[in-house]
Amino acid sequence: ICSGAQRCHDPDLVQEILKEKGIEAGDGLQSYIESFKHGVSPHAGAGIGLERVVFLYLGLDNVR
Numbered sequence: 001i002c003s004g005a006q007r008c009h010d011p012d013l014v015q016e017i018l019k020e021k022g023i024e025a026g027d028g029l030q031s032y033i034e035s036f037k038h039g040v041s042p043h044a045g046a047g048i049g050l051e052r053v054v055f056l057y058l059g060l061d062n063v064r
Contacts, residue, residue, distance in 0.1 A: 004046030011036040 008014050011033045018025050025033060055063045 002046050002048050004044055006042060006044035009036050009040050009042050 008017070014033050014036065015025065018029065023029075051063055
C-alpha cells in the first residue's frame with residue numbers, strides 16, 4: 001500500500017552521485033547539499049498510493 005525511501009544525508013556522496021550522472025549542482029541543488037553540511041540526521045518518508053487504497057476498498061483482484 002505504501003512506498004518510501006531514505007534520503008542520502010551525506011553531502012559528499014550526493015555530490016559524487018550527481019557527478020556520476022552528469023548533473024550540474026545549480027543554485028537549487030547546491031543549497032540543498034549545503035544544508036546537509038549543518039548536521040542533518042538521517043530521515044525518510046513514505047507515501048500511500050491512492051490507486052492501491054481504492055483497490056483494497058473496492059475489493060478488486062488487480063490494481064489495473
